[in-house]
Amino acid sequence: MRTVMTPLWTMYVSRVSTASTGIDPTTLLWRGGDAETAATSRVPLVVGLHGYGADGTDILSLTGQLPQGYRYVSVPAPHIQPEGGREWFPLRFADPMTGEVAVDADAQLSLERGANDAASALLELLDGLGVFTSGAPIALLGYSQGSIVAMQALRQRPGSFAGALLISGLVAVGTLPGDAELAQTRPPVFWGRGDADTVIPALAVEHTAAWLEAHADVQKYVEAGLGHAVSETELPLMAAFLERVLE
Numbered sequence: 001m002r003t004v005m006t007p008l009w010t011m012y013v014s015r016v017s018t019a020s021t022g023i024d025p026t027t028l029l030w031r032g033g034d035a036e037t038a039a040t041s042r043v044p045l046v047v048g049l050h051g052y053g054a055d056g057t058d059i060l061s062l063t064g065q066l067p068q069g070y071r072y073v074s075v076p077a078p079h080i081q082p083e084g085g086r087e088w089f090p091l092r093f094a095d096p097m098t099g100e101v102a103v104d105a106d107a108q109l110s111l112e113r114g115a116n117d118a119a120s121a122l123l124e125l126l127d128g129l130g131v132f133t134s135g136a137p138i139a140l141l142g143y144s145q146g147s148i149v150a151m152q153a154l155r156q157r158p159g160s161f162a163g164a165l166l167i168s169g170l171v172a173v174g175t176l177p178g179d180a181e182l183a184q185t186r187p188p189v190f191w192g193r194g195d196a197d198t199v200i201p202a203l204a205v206e207h208t209a210a211w212l213e214a215h216a217d218v219q220k221y222v223e224a225g226l227g228h229a230v231s232e233t234e235l236p237l238m239a240a241f242l243e244r245v246l247e
Helices: 057-065 105-129 145-156 178-185 202-215 234-246
Strands: 029-031 045-049 071-075 093-095 138-143 163-167 188-194 217-223
Touching (some): 045 057, 057 138, 057 234, 105 145, 138 234, 145 163, 145 178, 163 234, 178 202, 188 202, 202 217
Parallel strands (some): 045 071, 045 138, 138 163
Antiparallel strands (some): 029 071
């Protein structure tokens, strides 16, 4: 039986926290750049945000199949899990065996608040590095939980990013002040997912599709049989998207 969600997807007004979750700039994983030149380099920058339970090395490993000549920085999430991985914020699961994200009202609000706090901390980190003052184009690349944070950062700071890649993730509930500007400017967003993904609930997929249609110039990629993962077929499309928005 399909879970029926409350209408929070369209009615809830988001709360953006000003509290820092403490992303340590010394933990950043760089390729083709570094913190010392972050504020002055005009080379395009891709900011990678990993998924729940990872540590950022997985995102960095993908960059070998993405356009060369760019700067890449993978940002480890601030919270360390007991098992050794990291998380951007706590998640609730409807089915711990499959990892399906819970979709009841409390879980939706918890996810939205956690994503907003994490996005605020990410923007604080990027402000501290000075990347927005360099004039270099910046794209966000988020996978799974990291893609939720990436989209919240895009919503909190419209106009600051050349585009975003939303991979195996979703757009959080609620309305942010920046949404109205995004509906006008429609920044490019690559949305990639598998139709066999058991982690992202069907109604979250429906909400994400509707939100992107209303707020972004969306490029959709759905791979038959793919679960909660990035595929070899998807990576060239991601690379082409980055070349389009960063050149």
